[in-house]
Amino acid sequence: MAARTLEGRIAERTAAMDAAGLRRILRPPSGIDLSSNDYLGLARDARVVERFAAAVRTEGCGATGSRLLRGHRSAFADLERRFARFKGAEAAIFFGSGYAANIGVLATFAEAGDLILSDELNHASLIDGMRLSKARRVVFPHCDVDALARLLDAESGQSRQGQTFVVTESLFSMDGDRAPLDAYAALCRATGAALVVDEAHAVGVCGARGSGFVEEVGVVEDVFLSIDTAGKALGAAGAFVSGPAWAIEHLVQKARTYVFSTAPPPALAAALDESLAIVDGEPERRIRVAERAAQLRRLLAEAGLTTDSGTHVIPVVLGDAGRSTSVASAMAAAGFDVRAIRPPTVPEGTSRLRISVNALLDAATIDRFAAALIAEVGRSSTAAGKVRARR
Secondary structure, three states, X not given: OHHHXXXXXXXXXXXXXXXXXXXXXXXXXXXXXXXXXXXXXXXXXXXXXXXXXXXXXXXXXXXXXXXXXHHOOHHHHHHHHHHHHHHOOOEEEEEOOHHHHHHHHHHHHOOOOOXXXXXXXXXXXXXXXXXXXXXXXXXXXXOXXXXXXXXXXXXXXXXXXXXXXXXXXXXOOOOOOEOXXXXXXXXXXXXXXXXXXXXXXXXXXXXXXXXXXXXXXXOHHHOOEEEEEOOOOOOOOOEEEEEOHHHHHHHXXXXXXXXXXXXXXXXXXXXXXXXXXHHHHOOHXXXXXXHHHHHHHHHHHHOOOOOOOOOOEEEEEEEOHHHHHHHHHHHHXXXXXXXXXXXXXXXXXXXXXEEEXXXXXXXXXXXXXXXXXXXXXXXXXXXXXXXXXXX
């Protein structure tokens, strides 16, 4: 009886998702990639693939245990030292995923009596990490420096004894905009708050060296911890946390998502070592991403579909979930893989196509994609208008 009741409850919720156009479907890649996070095109780069394959033949497929049990390898330690140098930090630690890294950082450092000030559009993994901590959480409006300043001022006026953390993404994954990190850094310096920055969509792409938006803005020394996923621009999997040596050692000892997780496959260390070498040696890849993204933003902005400012993540907000999925399906039929993003990933009424530009796209492909998308959005607008008229 209990099983039937549970099944019925889930069936009702699934039906509600279907009615709202919010049910998600697993679909493998097909067509030209304008949706993945492989910004530099490293996931299939022959050099990265060969390093990974050679390491699998040497190390095997799995680590066989947690890093503190039998899963540690010298290759992990070497990679962590390299990544720390890359980020301009004292030390780094490698987690199995960005989700595990964000939860590990926030649940470990934020304690009872502490305060976390969080941007309202932070990623779900950051939100879940805050929830698992014992700290109080206050959400401030997206990228609002004045609101953050008021919160920090109010908290300092209460003679609080705990630590305050300011948590933000550097480049936001759904809107493609960037946090005002220079202003945040100044506020944190003035108040003693610890600035935690998720660089998932910036590492490899932003900055003169490609180490992220923290580097580009020049606030490396002001950031307490930087969290950088390796499954996006770096083309593999896992995530790094970099910062002061004492903080990284504390994560080794106390982060539950590190201590109690089987270590990532050792071959990942070899693949990521090669990825970092390419990021260091081929700056033209991130230059090409910036150029192609600027081209696409300009074309879409001229059609009124987005703004002509931003990054390699370009939102085309269509509002209605059904319309977004319909346009995405039409673009797939035209040979372009771009996906619809709907609530709860984005707020109600802001369903969109999330377009991401990568270094493997050429200018002609960008032109063709823009023309096809502009035409399809126009057709979907006409169709939506006819539906409203019939009602």
